[in-house]
Amino acid sequence: HPFIAIGHAMRERGHRVTLICNDDFQSIVERSGVEFASAGPAVDLERATANPNLWHPIKGLGVFWRAMLAPAIEPTFRQIEKIAAAGSCIVVAPPTMFGARFARDLLGVRLLSAITAPAVLRSDAAPLTMAHWRLPRGTPRTLIRTAWRALDRHKLHPMAAPTLQTQAERLGGGAPPADISVFGDWMFSPDGALTLFPEWYAPRRNGWPANVRFGGFPLFDDGEDGQAAARLPDHVEQFLQDGEPPLVFMPGTAMRHASAFFATAAEACTSLRLRAILLSADTAQLPSGLPAGILHAPYLPFGSLLPRSLALIHHGGIGSCAQALRAGIPQLLMPMAYDQFDNAECVLRLGAGAGLRPKQFDARRLSAAIQRLQALPKPALQTCSERLRTSALPQLCDSIEAMA
Numbered sequence: 001h002p003f004i005a006i007g008h009a010m011r012e013r014g015h016r017v018t019l020i021c022n023d024d025f026q027s028i029v030e031r032s033g034v035e036f037a038s039a040g041p042a043v044d045l046e047r048a049t050a051n052p053n054l055w056h057p058i059k060g061l062g063v064f065w066r067a068m069l070a071p072a073i074e075p076t077f078r079q080i081e082k083i084a085a086a087g088s089c090i091v092v093a094p095p096t097m098f099g100a101r102f103a104r105d106l107l108g109v110r111l112l113s114a115i116t117a118p119a120v121l122r123s124d125a126a127p128l129t130m131a132h133w134r135l136p137r138g139t140p141r142t143l144i145r146t147a148w149r150a151l152d153r154h155k156l157h158p159m160a161a162p163t164l165q166t167q168a169e170r171l172g173g174g175a176p177p178a179d180i181s182v183f184g185d186w187m188f189s190p191d192g193a194l195t196l197f198p199e200w201y202a203p204r205r206n207g208w209p210a211n212v213r214f215g216g217f218p219l220f221d222d223g224e225d226g227q228a229a230a231r232l233p234d235h236v237e238q239f240l241q242d243g244e245p246p247l248v249f250m251p252g253t254a255m256r257h258a259s260a261f262f263a264t265a266a267e268a269c270t271s272l273r274l275r276a277i278l279l280s281a282d283t284a285q286l287p288s289g290l291p292a293g294i295l296h297a298p299y300l301p302f303g304s305l306l307p308r309s310l311a312l313i314h315h316g317g318i319g320s321c322a323q324a325l326r327a328g329i330p331q332l333l334m335p336m337a338y339d340q341f342d343n344a345e346c347v348l349r350l351g352a353g354a355g356l357r358p359k360q361f362d363a364r365r366l367s368a369a370i371q372r373l374q375a376l377p378k379p380a381l382q383t384c385s386e387r388l389r390t391s392a393l394p395q396l397c398d399s400i401e402a403m404a
Contacts, residue, residue, distance in 0.1 A: 006114075008032045010400065024046075055252075070163045073099040074171065079099075092114050098164065102171055104191065117197065117318045131341070161176075201322075213399060219303065219322060230304055239275075248279065249279065250313070268370065277295045279297055306329055307328070313366075321333075328384065331352065332370065
């Protein structure tokens with residue numbers, strides 16, 4: 001979504017834009033008016049999401065690497081190679097798109113690292129999260145740096161280095177030096193890095209690369225033109241008009257293992273006599289026979305839905321965090337992996353939500369947490385919403401054009 005939003009905005013400025021991503025997203029990319037290029041078949045995404053370990057705080061990155069990141073390296077490089085052969089281009093890519101990093105070194109294209117979440121950038125200053133561990137304020141920096149080195153040595157380097165070396169041999173060079181951390185240093189472009197979140201969401205942290213500039217949330221709503229807020233389906237519109245604002249439950253668009261999450265949601269909402277909307281493309285995850293006042297939908301655009309909702313209960317993906325902040329509603333986060341733990345900390349620091357760990361996600365605790373959400377100070381929510389009334393896309397596009 002953030003890259004579709006940026007691509008659409010750059011196209012509106014008269015640029016030719018190609019979005020390189022998994023085949024599963026071809027229709028939504030083309031609907032936005034942006035050209036699509038494949039970085040891998042949809043089966044890669046299906047293989048990743050079918051594995052429950054994708055959402056494990058430790059094992060998840062290994063699944064993501066084997067099923068999605070590593071297979072996309074050469075296809076991404078080849079697509080950039082074709083585009084660069086036709087003329088000058090700028091590549092904007094998340095650091096984990098390693099094919100773009102190879103293209104920068106081997107083809108000489110300009111590469112801007114787009115930092116989707118602050119957890120992508122390592123820091124040696126606490127408080128911070130490292131996987132599902134939270135290092136409290138006062139943790140010695142030497143200890144944090146030692147922990148990062150141990151993570152590289154024992155997990156990340158053995159996982160990535162052989163594949164990157166093989167890819168370098170196939171592509172003609174560009175492998176990261178053996179003494180450089182792939183995930184801590186090499187994957188970030190020397191040409192520049194731009195955050196896709198604002199400074200007030202996550203202020204600069206000690207240890208970030210010096211060339212990181214702050215941007216903002218490139219919020220996307222899947223409307224008819226790919227950008228304007230979409231009209232909600234008639235039955236959802238009727239549901240919203242028929243009663244009090246609902247809770248919205250969404251454990252992640254790629255989640256395929258959320259049966260317990262949705263069953264707990266239904267039980268808690270029934271107990272509290274609250275209405276709810278459960279979002280999942282996979283109906284097999286839903287309880288059979290949803291009670292009155294609880295609606296299921298495979299997907300709904302948050303820009304249209306959340307301003308009319310009571311709260312968002314979700315996994316802590318940064319796009320969902322940003323949409324709830326813009327809507328000015330509280331959010332309850334159940335982080336499971338990746339940047340989600342750090343995003344939860346950011347939202348809590350803003351006074352805009354609360355958190356529950358997956359093992360705490362039962363009907364009793366969820367009911368209590370929902371009641372606490374309703375007591376959150378309204379000024380904090382309003383402040384976040386007001387900060388997001390102005391789109392960040394013009395500033396982001398200016399930063400990209402400045403590289404030309």
